[in-house]
Amino acid sequence: MVDLLECRKELDGIDRQIVELFEKRMEICGHVAESKLASGKAVYDGERERQKLEAVEAMAHGDFNRTAVTELFSQMMTISRRYQYKLLEEGGKSEDLGFRRVEGLPAKGARIVYQGVEGAYSHGAALQYFGEEADVYHVEHFGDAMEEVQAGRADFAVLPIENSSAGAVVDLYDILTRYSNSIVAETFLPVNHALLGTAEAEEEQIKTVYSHPQALMQSSEYLNSHRDWKQISMENTAVAARKVLEDGDPTQAAVASEIAGRLYGLKVLKPSIQNNKGNTTRFVILAREQVYRRDAGKISICFELPHRSGTLYNILGHFIFNHVNMVMIESRPIPGRNWEYRFFVDIEGNLEDAAVKNALKGIGAEALNLRILGNY
Structure with missing residues (x-):
């Protein structure tokens, strides 16, 4: 009979060697990052990684081990990339995310548009955020409100994005990608029927x-x-x-x-006849300029991924490795591309946070595209 304690002792020895080799590998990855910092070469090289995975798969014996080794090295290369992104960020190779910090939103004298009619909950949300005397007006559709802001006829749009009982307002997620307006604030309105x-x-x-x-x-x-x-x-x-x-x-x-x-x-x-007394709708405030306040603490992004196994797992790993908390994820079908999806994610943080910038940099390099919808 196999001695369990002896097996564990052997595994401990092997694990010690694995850790030593892993640390040696990461040390070399640091040298790679220094080289890329000097040359300006991109961290992510998809073709190089594909060749590497094929090579290590061929070294393994048996179907199970070949699959397992491929997964193992895929994760090690993902960790390596995150480490390189971190070193490049520390080395001053920081990308302009396209957003400008402001001390506050210019709400005084602003024109605010909302979707619906007078007396609708969107109307209430606009008054709640901007005040009872705010200059508000309404349009029929979400897209109309976005158009008003993009064309400069309105300074802000107030639109519902999520309800605590009914979930996401999926139509708005689709519309967010069609316009360049950015989310600059949010407000929560209790649904009190x-x-x-x-x-x-x-x-x-x-x-x-x-x-x-x-x-x-x-x-x-x-x-x-x-x-x-x-x-x-x-x-x-x-x-x-x-x-x-x-x-x-x-x-x-x-x-x-x-x-x-x-x-x-x-x-x-x-009064108050709704079933759920805590029912609340979250509204987002959108503006034409890509700005964020100094005290902004939430970031909304969207991205598309290659239609391959494990891509979403690897992308979300950038949040884990950088200790960035994800608070929401939603997916929407991409029109004209069957069974492919666009992902919407909310994370905690500010665009000035090094960990956030590092995570977004990694996602931007590996996703098909990445768009920051707002920091608010």
Whole structure:
């Protein structure tokens, strides 16, 4: 029978040799980084790595070992690249990320555009961030708002990107890639649905309720407790409130925000009827210029990857190695390229942080493309 303790003793000896050889390898990688710093040569050489992996695979015996050795050396080369990026950054070879630091956002006197209609939650988010007296106006679609900013007709756009219950607003992720506007801030607005009726209406009179399908769903527990009420979907919660006002029918009600209620002169028949009392929507503030505040602490990026096994794993490793915390990842299909995806990632940090710059530099070199959507 094999002696387990003896096997472990042999493994300890082998591991000690592996660590010594690994450290020797990393020392040589440091010399490689010095050479590349002097010559300006790129750290990532895909063809060289492919040849190296083929060579070490051929040295191994058996299918399992060949696959395992390929994975092992792939990881070692990934670690080597990260180490070289770090040394190059320390050596002053830092790339301009294209963003300019500012002390604050020029919000005074700014024009702000939001998607939807007056009284919608986007309207509320704009007023929450910029103040009740802000110069705000609305457009119909997300793309219209982005166009207003890019064309200079608006200074900022306020758009929803994520809901704590419903998840990502996927349409916005797609639109973010079509425009050069950058995210400069964010604001969180609690979703607080109220049952709104005409001035003379009472809860007992209601027969028909109008709202956006999501608002109806988010208030289902309360609404379904009134089984005789007819629920009708509308394109927007504020549109539903406006319909109740225009019809003037005390048997009609809308599920919308209290902001919409005040705007359209409707009575709150029942406040806070949503199922999840902590439901919140995150809105992003976008501007035409690529700027970030000194105190910015979150960075949004997007990138595409070669359609090969392990590419996402290797890219995310840049965050791990540089101790950068990833707080969100979302993927979206790339139009016209079946089964290929664009990834959206939020990380903690500031564009002036050395670890962040090192991670972004590595991703930029190895992804098909990388775009920084904003630091805020």
